[in-house]
Amino acid sequence: MSTTIRRCAHCSEPLPEGADARRRYCSDACRMAAYRRRQTASPERTEAARLRSRLDWVSAQLVEKETALAQSRGRVWDRDRELAALRVQLADERRRGAKAIVGQANLTAGVRERLATASRELSALRRNWSATAEARVAAAEVTGMRDQLATVQDRYAQLAAKYQELSEAAELAVTERQQLQSMVRQWDTLCKRLYKATGGQPAAAVDRDILATWTRFRQAVATPSGHRGRAPVTGPAAGLATGQSAAAGGVR
Numbered sequence: 001m002s003t004t005i006r007r008c009a010h011c012s013e014p015l016p017e018g019a020d021a022r023r024r025y026c027s028d029a030c031r032m033a034a035y036r037r038r039q040t041a042s043p044e045r046t047e048a049a050r051l052r053s054r055l056d057w058v059s060a061q062l063v064e065k066e067t068a069l070a071q072s073r074g075r076v077w078d079r080d081r082e083l084a085a086l087r088v089q090l091a092d093e094r095r096r097g098a099k100a101i102v103g104q105a106n107l108t109a110g111v112r113e114r115l116a117t118a119s120r121e122l123s124a125l126r127r128n129w130s131a132t133a134e135a136r137v138a139a140a141e142v143t144g145m146r147d148q149l150a151t152v153q154d155r156y157a158q159l160a161a162k163y164q165e166l167s168e169a170a171e172l173a174v175t176e177r178q179q180l181q182s183m184v185r186q187w188d189t190l191c192k193r194l195y196k197a198t199g200g201q202p203a204a205a206v207d208r209d210i211l212a213t214w215t216r217f218r219q220a221v222a223t224p225s226g227h228r229g230r231a232p233v234t235g236p237a238a239g240l241a242t243g244q245s246a247a248a249g250g251v252r
């Protein structure tokens, strides 16, 4: 709407927008009616009609404004209702949000619990692992000690076998020595008889050789520095009394 509203000079209705500046009436009917009024009507009647027309228009305007106001009130009322509904919705959302927060908290607690359980299991695994590792080390030590023991047992078995050999050899030597001892005793006895029977001068050369050997034997046995010497015997005659024991001691 333009700021300067031009109105019909007869009915006071607004003239169409953009109307010619010289135009005074809204329609030909108004222009003709105004003409007739100027010709016939008194100025009072003209003024009354103009005012009535003006009143009609203002009444129409009032109805229009009241309608618009009612519409506005309706819109305000609608908006109030919408606002109330939104408040209810917001409260619902807040409750839902609170529930969601509680649910999230529960979820978080659950996750924490699972994490703690997993951590406990992990540390248990670590403990078991280290125990297993220690057991492995211990097993390795045991194996090493077993190897060492086996080596030592081998050496012991070898030594025992050697000792057995030596023992058997020693026993054999003892037996041989005993046999030799009795043979020497018997030979000494025979030589003594030969010496007595022949007065130390046998006829046969073999017998003289035998007696010579016997004499050397008795002297060796009697010599203190002799490596076999024990009994202090000076000659075959002196050895006659102690020959038995001297021979036994000398040969051992």
Ligand SMILES: [Zn+2]
Binding pocket: 008, 009, 010, 011, 012, 013, 025, 026, 027, 030, 031
């Ligand atoms: Zn008019």
